[in-house]
Amino acid sequence: MTESTSNAATIDADEFAIQAQRILTELTANPDAQFRDGQLESIRDLVVGKKRVLVVQRTGWGKSAVYFVATRMLRATGTGPSLIISPLLALMRDQIAAAERAGVRAASLNSSNVTEWDTVLDDLRAGNLDVLLVSPERLNNPQFRDEVLPRLLAFLGLIVVDEAHCISDWGHDFRPDYRRIGHILAELPGNTPVLATTATANSRVVTDVAEQLGQHTTVVRGELARDSLRLGVLPGLDASARIAWLSSHLGDFTGSGIIYTLTVSAAEDITRILRDQGHEVRSYTGRTDAEERAELEQQLKDNRIKALVATSALGMGFDKPDLGFVIHIGAPASAVAYYQQVGRAGRATDSADVLLLPGAEDQEIWNYFATASMPSQTDANAVLQALAEADGPLSVARLETLVGTKRTRLQLLLKTLEVEDAVTKIKGGYISTGRGWTYDQERYEKVAAVRAAEAQAMLDYESTRECRMEFLIRQLDDPDPKPCGRCDNCAGAWWSAEISDENRQATAGTLHRIGLPIDPRSTWPSGMANIGVPLKGRIPAEELAAEGRAIARLSDLGQGQTLRSFLAPDAPDAEVPAQIGKWCLEVLGQWDWEIRPEVVVSVPSARRPATVRSLAANLASAGRLIDGGQLLQVHDHGTPDVNSAFRVKDLYDAFVVPPEVEEAVAGKAVLLVDDEVVSRWTMAIGARLLRQAGATAVLPFALALRA
Structure with a gap:
């Protein structure tokens, strides 16, 4: 990169501000852009003072502008690149896009681009990158930790710790991997600038993070109230009624938004029900692969869908300035976490709606996750x-x-x-x-006490008659909390609580209906050419699977328990029992397919060949379909416990369509069956082969979704 100055330390204050302003204009593509209070001062502390700075500012304040402008100015002085430690892939994608706008050359090392790591590291060594983004988990990847990090630390110009509240035991989203960062900072030369940023830290967390950053850390803290948000709580509805209300009133909300749930199964169930009732929504959870996440995020940003029904997997770093609403079906375990999630909305709009529909089961879910996280x-x-x-x-x-x-x-x-x-x-x-x-009993008892206090604060938020925004920012120790004048407590309920009988009945029917959709894969993982597989981009329509069906998730109650027992790793390979066979026919009977299958083909199974073959044969007999046989497996295809790129590599040439199957499927719609669906890549590859062999459509079917 080239800049007009050779050393930021020698520039007077006015010239420094002029250069920083020029970079901000390029970053925002807005000739009228101006620094907010604290931004330019933070940049000066990093570039000139070589300080350690902790920025605690509300979502949308512009924390990324600080580190990208600082990176440009530091690189102009001949320093090394910046290392940004960032917790989520969504955040990395947005940061790389923002970096490019600012003329900053950025790349990341993460679980979704494993096939590109060598190229990224080569660019880093050659000086072709200004910013490297990594997750905190990557810091302990053996290759990165032992081979890359020591050399990188020797010439870094800046370290950025994004979502820095994760460093603290007392933070609502503490992550053990973040604790390694303190060891790294202790090894840095004293004049290496460090920036830590967060929008959700109370005084206790700020003190803890500042101590871990090192002595003489400068804290930049601003007001946290969000004037654009209109908050509300609709209590007292059971699970079915909450979903029925959502179906009745989702269209009342302006623009597109996020519907948060506490569990993956809730996100998937709500998505299914809303889609059945005509709403354009998709689910986004920890089970959603990186490629799909990127596509879903873009669909939401482009307003091509009404909402993503998401767990906390969609949170820190997702940036859609005009996000119109955030609805919670179930409350997070912390008022601070709730503030962070609702902060996704209304960044660049005058008004955005935020509504919480708490559930009786919330505290039980909080207790489960709190217990699971304790060693x-x-x-x-x-x-x-x-x-x-x-x-x-x-x-x-x-x-x-x-x-x-x-x-x-x-x-x-x-x-x-x-x-x-x-x-x-x-x-x-x-x-x-x-x-x-x-086991540090004293420390973990204190952490447990903090968690319990946070949970009580969330319950207090639900029942308070005071201003809800004022309540939230008090939890974050905002120095000047004031009533917002907009929330339901300040100005009255702004939503209708009515639920139509039609929506109640439709929701209840769907909740108790047997069968789950299997969403087809639509995009190949990125970087496949790097590992010798000639697949990229969207899966062509002529090779795409249709939406499929399974009886239930293995983790579900009811049918899931029976399926879990039958399909257990130590259970014998056996023909499908009568009760499960009956459920299969119920699912097929309720399936509203556009094209009725004419042929059944099975996926070859090394673990349960009798189960899968009996499933295919019985479905063919009961449905008066042709039993077309099974795909031929030509080599082992490993396990689904790898990332998507390597799973596709393992499956790519593992199967072929034998001549007799090709003859059976030509010109016909095919039901492709297996015992379990885990990654959905087996079905994607099988559908591709069958479509290439002449099948007009391929509809996946399985006994269970593993979850």
């Missing part, structure tokens, strides 16, 4: 003993079988043990450091 001495001892007795590193999957701890809890425990130096991650898995680990 256990018993679990830690079991992990450390298993590692000590092993001949080499153990993967998470292997540890799961040895210690009897569920995958999510085990992964959180391993992160805690890593940052506290009891285990380390190397290629192939985890090994013990031999240092042991002791």
Whole structure:
């Protein structure tokens, strides 16, 4: 990059402001753009003072402008690139787009672009990048930690810690991986500028984060009230009534928005019901792959859908300035977390609506997640003993079988043990450091007490008769809280609480209806050419699967319990029992397909061949369809426990369509069946092969969705 100045430290205040203003204009593409209070001062502290700065400002204030302008000015002095530690892929995508607008060359290393890492690292070494974005989890990737990070730290110009409240135990969204950042900062030269940013930190969190950043950290803190938001709470509805209300009134909300839920299954169920009732919505959860997330985010930004029904996976960093509304079906466990999520709305509009529909089950869900996130001495001892007795590193999957701890809890425990130096991650898995680990009862009791107080504050928010915005920003220790004059408590309810009988009946019917949709894959993972697979972009319409069906999720109550028992890893391979067969026919009978299938083809199964073949044969017989046989597997295709790019690589040439199957499917619609659907890539590849063989449509069908 080229700039007119050679050393920012020698520029007087006026010239510095002029150069910073020019870069801001390029960043925003707005010739009238002006710095907000605190922005230019923060940039000066970083570029000239080489300080450590913690910025606590409301969403939309422009924290990214600070680090991109600072990066441009630092790079002009000959410093190395900036390292931005950023928690979410959505945030990285938006930051890279913003960097390009500011003339900053940026790239990321994340789980969605594994195939591009070598190219990114080559560009970094060659000096072709101004900014590298990584997740906090990437800091402990063995290759990055051991090979890349030491060299990078030696010539960094700036470190940025985005969503810095995640560093603190007391923050509402503490993440163990963030605790590694403190070790990194301690190793930096004293004159390396550091910027930490957050919109959601109370005084306790601010103090904790500032201490971890180091002595003499400058804190820039502004008012947190959001004048554009109109807050409200609609209590007292059960689960079915909340969804019925949403279906009745979603169209009343201006523009497009986000509907937040507490669980993945709730997001998927609500999406299904709303779509059945004619609403253009999609689900967005931790199960949504990176490629789909990017596509869904863009659809929302372009107002091509009314809403994303999302878990907290859609949160920090998602940037749609004109987002019109945020609705919560179930309350987050913290008023601070709630403030952060509703802050997605109304950044660049005069008005945006925010409504909470709390549920009786909320506290039970909060307790579950709070318990799951806390480490256990018993679990830690079991992990450390298993590692000590092993001949080499153990993967998470292997540890799961040895210690009897569920995958999510085990992964959180391993992160805690890593940052506290009891285990380390190397290629192939985890090994013990031999240092042991002791449960810090006093610290975790204090954290639990803070969590309980946060949960009570959320309940108090639901029932308060005071201004809701004032209540929220008091939770964040805003220095000057005032009534907003807009919320339901200040100005009266601004929504209708009525629910039509039609919506009540339709919602109840859908909730109790058997069968779940299997959304087809629509886009190939990025970077496939880098690993030898010639697939890219959108899947062509002539190779695309149609929407499919499954009986239930394995995690569901009711049918899910029966399916989970039948399909358990240690259960025998057996023909589909009568009760499950009956459910299959119910699902097929209710399926509103555009094209009725004429042929049944099965996916070959190494684990449960009798189950899958009996399913295909029985469906063909009961539905008077042609049993077209099964695809031919020509080599092993691994497991679904890898990212999408490598899953597609494993599946790409694993199957072929035998001549007899090709003859059966030519010119016909096909029902493609399997026992379980996990990643949906097997169905995508199978559909592609069958469509290429002449099938007019391919409709996936499975007993269960693994969840």
